[in-house]
Structure formats: C-alpha cells, structure tokens
Amino acid sequence: MVERIDDTDLTALLKAASDPTRRAILTLLAQQGAMRVTDLARHFEVSLNSVSKHIKTLESAKLVSRRTEWREHLIELNPDRLAHIDTWFKDLQSIWALRLEKLEKLMTKDDAHD
Amino acid sequence: MVERIDDTDLTALLKAASDPTRRAILTLLAQQGAMRVTDLARHFEVSLNSVSKHIKTLESAKLVSRRTEWREHLIELNPDRLAHIDTWFKDLQSIWALRLEKLEKLMTKDDAHD
DNA sequence: GCATTATTCACCCTTATGGTTGAACGAATA
DNA sequence: TATTCGTTCAACCATAAGGGTGAATAATGC
Numbered sequence: 001m002v003e004r005i006d007d008t009d010l011t012a013l014l015k016a017a018s019d020p021t022r023r024a025i026l027t028l029l030a031q032q033g034a035m036r037v038t039d040l041a042r043h044f045e046v047s048l049n050s051v052s053k054h055i056k057t058l059e060s061a062k063l064v065s066r067r068t069e070w071r072e073h074l075i076e077l078n079p080d081r082l083a084h085i086d087t088w089f090k091d092l093q094s095i096w097a098l099r100l101e102k103l104e105k106l107m108t109k110d111d112a113h114d
Numbered sequence: 115m116v117e118r119i120d121d122t123d124l125t126a127l128l129k130a131a132s133d134p135t136r137r138a139i140l141t142l143l144a145q146q147g148a149m150r151v152t153d154l155a156r157h158f159e160v161s162l163n164s165v166s167k168h169i170k171t172l173e174s175a176k177l178v179s180r181r182t183e184w185r186e187h188l189i190e191l192n193p194d195r196l197a198h199i200d201t202w203f204k205d206l207q208s209i210w211a212l213r214l215e216k217l218e219k220l221m222t223k224d225d226a227h228d
Numbered sequence: 229g230c231a232t233t234a235t236t237c238a239c240c241c242t243t244a245t246g247g248t249t250g251a252a253c254g255a256a257t258a
Numbered sequence: 259t260a261t262t263c264g265t266t267c268a269a270c271c272a273t274a275a276g277g278g279t280g281a282a283t284a285a286t287g288c
Contacts, residue, residue, distance in 0.1 A: 008134075010137070011134050017128050017132075018128035020121050020125050023121065023125075030206050031213055036265095037265060038265080046248090048265080049247085049248075049249080049267095050246070070264095071255045072264065077210065086204075092140060099145055151235060152234060160277070160278090161278060161279085162235080163235090163236080166235065167276075167277085171275095184286080185233070185286070186233095186235090
C-alpha cells in the first residue's frame with residue numbers, strides 16, 4: 001500500500017481551496033487584509049449564511065483565522081498556510097525529476113528493461 | 115462582485131488534487147512513470163472500479179493522460195499541469211505581498227484611515 | 229467460439245457539499 | 259427594555275462524490 005501518511009491536513013487544505021467562492025474570499029483577504037463576514041459577503045451573490053459557512057471551512061483548514069472584536073468577526077488570511085500546498089506540489093515535482101534522472105542514467109548504459 | 119474569471123479549470127485541478135487516493139496515484143505515477151490501471155489499483159485497498167473512477171477524474175482535470183496500447187491503458191502524469199496550481203498560489207502570494215507593500219507606504223506617512 | 233485479461237459502464241447506496249430560509253444569540257444603542 | 263446589527267445555528271433540499279457489485283466491451287490466446 002502507498003504511504004498514506006498524515007495527509008488529512010493537506011486534504012482539508014486543498015478541498016478548501018478547490019471551491020471558487022472560497023478562493024475568491026482568499027483573494028479578497030489577500031487584497032484588502034482583514035474583513036468582516038458581512039463585508040466579505042457583500043462581494044458575492046450567495047447568501048450571507050453561505051459565505052459564513054465557507055469561512056468556517058477555510059477556518060478549519062486554517063487558511064484564515066478569526067479575530068472577534070466586539071460583535072464583529074474579523075477574518076484574515078493565513079498566508080503561511082498556502083505554502084503547504086506549494087510544498088506538496090514541489091515534493092511531487094522532485095519525485096518526478098528524480099525518476100527522470102534515474103531513467104536518464106539507465107539510458108546511458110542502455111540497460112533499460114522495465 | 116469579485117473577478118470570477120475562468121477558474122473552472124483551476125477548480126477541477128484543485129478538486130482532483132484534494133482527494134488522498136488521487137494524490138497517491140499522482141505520487142505513484144511520478145515515482146514509477148506510466149502505469150496500467152490494474153497496477154495502480156493494486157496499491158490501494160479500494161476496488162479497481164473506484165481507482166478507475168479516480169483516474170477519470172484526474173484525466174478530466176488533465177493531471178494525467180491515457181495512452182491506450184492494445185488492451186492496456188497506460189496512465190501517465192502531466193507534470194506541467196501541476197504548475198497551474200503553483201501559479202494560483204504564487205499569484206495569491208504576490209497580491210498579499212503587494213498589499214503589505216502598500217500598507218507599509220501608508221504607515222510611513224501615517225495616513226492610515228481605512 | 230470460448231475463456232481470459234483489462235477496463236469501463238450502469239446502477240445502487242451513503243455521505244458530503246453548497247445553497248436556502250428562518251430562528252437564535254450576543255452586543256451595542258435608543 | 260426593545261431594537262438593530264453581525265453572525266451563527268438548525269433544518270432542509272438538491273446534487274455531487276466516493277464506494278461497492280455485476281454486466282458489458284474489447285482484445286488476446288486456446
């Protein structure tokens with residue numbers, strides 16, 4: 001069986017990022033900094049409740065964090081968390097590169113029987 | 115409304131990458147190069163059919179491609195497609211960086227009324 | 229033609245997901 | 259205290275998603 005490590009975190013991260021509305025929220029937060037739920041919701045056609053749910057998803061993936069000031073919930077981006085996605089991507093790329101390297105070595109000695 | 119460009123492609127890409135089994139398939143392909151559906155399925159506990167479905171998802175996200183030789187379907191990774199995810203991530207990061215830059219400028223002239 | 233191999237297709241089931249509406253709650257304010 | 263504001267909670271609905279089994283298809287080998 002393939003190494004099914006602790007990738008539940010990465011799964012949550014990618015799942016959260018896979019919804020267009022949620023990505024738009026992340027973009028808004030990146031552009032404007034911390035925003036209230038209501039202000040975020042104003043930018044979308046979906047209901048406030050729907051946006052609230054999306055924020056909860058982003059929150060449990062730790063892509064955003066919430067700072068409750070008085071009755072206002074300030075949502076802000078956790079830019080460092082995005083790097084985790086990048087790490088996965090880079091790991092996969094290096095695995096790929098490594099294989100190509102090995103393959104090349106085999107080619108040079110013309111011993112390439114699979 | 116936020117710029118909801120043509121991100122259906124990115125959505126498919128991230129959705130495809132958000133499943134652990136599919137990510138494991140991608141890792142296997144990166145490690146071993148092109149593999150048959152059956153050989154891929156051997157690495158997982160889920161049924162062959164389930165793996166076949168996952169491959170179809172990866173295929174429609176263009177993360178893998180299929181080369182049918184005789185009755186065998188060789189699945190291989192499309193490493194360039196992974197770069198799209200990285201592009202999204204980098205874009206978001208630069209938006210973030212840009213905002214911080216602007217913010218810093220504002221701070222220097224102490225004119226920061228939101 | 230029949231069996232075998234490799235893979236998909238067609239269903240079915242269960243759970244997750246994204247959306248809605250309406251009630252509830254907590255805090256400020258009149 | 260009643261009202262308004264900001265937000266979540268609780269149902270509910272429709273659809274998608276992941277998983278399974280069994281039949282179908284396609285190609286090879288006897």
